[in-house]
Amino acid sequence: MNDFLNQMELVGDWLTSSAQWHGDEGIPSRLVEHLTYSGLSLLFAALIGLAFGLLVGHTGRGAFAVASVANLARAIPTFGLVVLVVTLAGLSTTPVLVALVALAVPPILINTFEGVRGVDPATRDAARGVGMTEWEVLIRVEVPMALPLILLGLRxxxxxxxxxATVAAYPGLGGLGRYIVDGLSRNDYGLVIGGSAVVVALALVVQVVFTALRRVVVSPGLRVSTAKS
Known part of the structure; x- marks a missing residue:
């Protein structure tokens, strides 16, 4: 218990030190780097996952291929993929982005596909019956009804x-993972725990943001039905 309290005291001292909030190695700078890697990766993954998820969910063709690709991507170790791409392409942000995109695509793809496929066929038929085109059926009917699952996949x-995204630090790049890698190399566990705490806090903020977004963009009726299911 004393060791734990000592470590927490070290973390507190590290977080409250003015040196951690200024300069290229300060928390704001590392946070911007971390958000850059994360944001770009999520953007590319969303473009891929949403496009294929909507297409396959709407047409019903290629469902087996989607499931197979998603499961294969889940099986790829992120750190191993980073090391492999660094070896082949050299040190840059590319290995990190490739690995993070491969990690992020499966939940987006599967949830988008399942959300669109799960729309009641009678609702689709009614939309077509009033003269909607296939594009209008997808955008005005299927996407709004699938939105809870789509947002879940994105979250x-x-x-x-x-x-x-902490793996960005292993090939020598920045981000919040820099604290963890550097702390381990120096046996500075206060730095390791402090960096980990910042990553956890950032993940919690992301959770809160998506929860708030869900309340804003998903209709109350769909929120209730999703919660019951």
Missing amino acids: VAAIQVVAT
Whole structure:
């Protein structure tokens, strides 16, 4: 217990030190780097996952391929992928982005696909019956009804990316993972725990943001039905 309290005291001292809030190695600078890796990765993953999820969910074609690709991507170790791409492409942000995109695509793709596929067929038929085109059926009917699952996939992906973006530090790049890597190399566990605490806090903020977003963009009826299911 005393060791734990001592470590917490070290973390508190580290977080409250003015040196940690200024300069290129300060928390604000590392946070910007971390959010840059995370944001770009989530953007690319969303473009891929949403596009294919909506297409396959609407047409019903390629469902087996979607599931297979998503499961394969889940099986790829993120750190191993970073090391492999660094070895092949050299030190840059590319390995980190490739690994994080591969991590983020599956939950977005699967949840988007399942959300669209789960729309009541009678609702689709009614939309077509009033003269909607297939594009209008997708955008005005299927997407709004699938939105709870789509946002769930985006939230899961965002939290995973924020937590895993610490791997950017292993090939020598920045981000909040720099504190963990440097702390381990120096046997400075206060630095390791402090950096980890900042990552956890950021993941919690992402959770809160998506919870608030869900309340804003999802209709109350769909929120209730999703909560009951």
